[in-house]
Amino acid sequence: MGKITTRTAIIEAADRLFYQRGFEATSFSDIAEIVKISRGNFYHHFKTKDEILDAVISNRLVMTQQLLHTWDAEGATPEERIRRFIHILIANWDKISAFGCPVGTLNTELVKLEHAEQPHALKLFSLFRSWLCHQFELLGHDAAAVELSMHLLARTQGVATVASAFNDEKFVRHEVQLMCDWLTSFADAASSGEKNVGNH
Amino acid sequence: MGKITTRTAIIEAADRLFYQRGFEATSFSDIAEIVKISRGNFYHHFKTKDEILDAVISNRLVMTQQLLHTWDAEGATPEERIRRFIHILIANWDKISAFGCPVGTLNTELVKLEHAEQPHALKLFSLFRSWLCHQFELLGHDAAAVELSMHLLARTQGVATVASAFNDEKFVRHEVQLMCDWLTSFADAASSGEKNVGNH
């Protein structure tokens, strides 16, 4: 696991380029230049470009699951864990400002292209959603957990898109604060038995 | 104005395809097929593909301004006008579900490509932001008007991204309801002199 082979090197280079330039805008030449192999050598490891995309997504799914496990291990409370999620916007701001959210932008591109791999890429979103959903359930919001996780997913996506377009870090910090405040009012409501499913 | 020339036909076809497939993924052949001209004929009207993009963005800016004027004319109150903005998500759901938000997805793509036209495309966002800002000022929220318009911009962007990825119309309707409720609580607070700049 994690062994450095040509195959994994291709996947990692493709992962980076698909994120930074987009899937369509990335060519075999671009990847070959990074991995230092010839273009012809690709086809020993992958039959088509789509197969590389498939491997990249699968790899991202594994990495994402590892990330979520880390958050599970390090976050003491569900509130703290969700806060961790919200704070990716700040922690990864350098990348997000330049290339947007890796999950959101990939899905958007594949939806537009009606690409067969879009359902696969959607699983990245679903992973976060399921994890968030579980955290909200732990906060005692069983009924609204799905809506709440979708809501938070959308909030973070929107902030990434708008902040990246305007290149506005101050806005990100402000919105992260708003989401954390919202979360706190939420966790408090949970511990006091109050209901707060509506607006935020 | 609005005269049907080859030039305007190219712009309209390019506009549609840049939205539906993305800028990079659209070729001259694709546009030529719609406009029914030869590929060589493009260069009588535009020197480069980037010039077509520039013309498309300029055209979108004009159309957007017209849309905002319509909302100004038809909406009796700032609250009603903002509601109009929020409801594009439902009104244009067919397109948004298939291709995302035309403003957000174009900006995201051009940011990734570090394209020289990105600042031009950003003006589309700025148009909506300025207009929203003005509406919030009319609601008596002078100090927070910029933050509020950016916040609403991000909310709608996030909903478009996530709903398009999941192809979930129900989620859109739910989030539109939440945003409208938030707006109402806002307008009420304004008329009763209360402050509500924080969380939503």
Place this chain on the structure above:
DNA sequence: GTCTATAGATTGATAGAC
């Protein structure tokens, strides 16, 4: 103003030597 023909580069993909 529109066309055909074509340049020159690049694309994804293949074949076969080593």
Place this chain on the structure above:
DNA sequence: GTCTATCAATCTATAGAC
């Protein structure tokens, strides 16, 4: 497993006839 050589298609862009 990696290479070179190459294919056919496509790309943006140009030149020049009509």
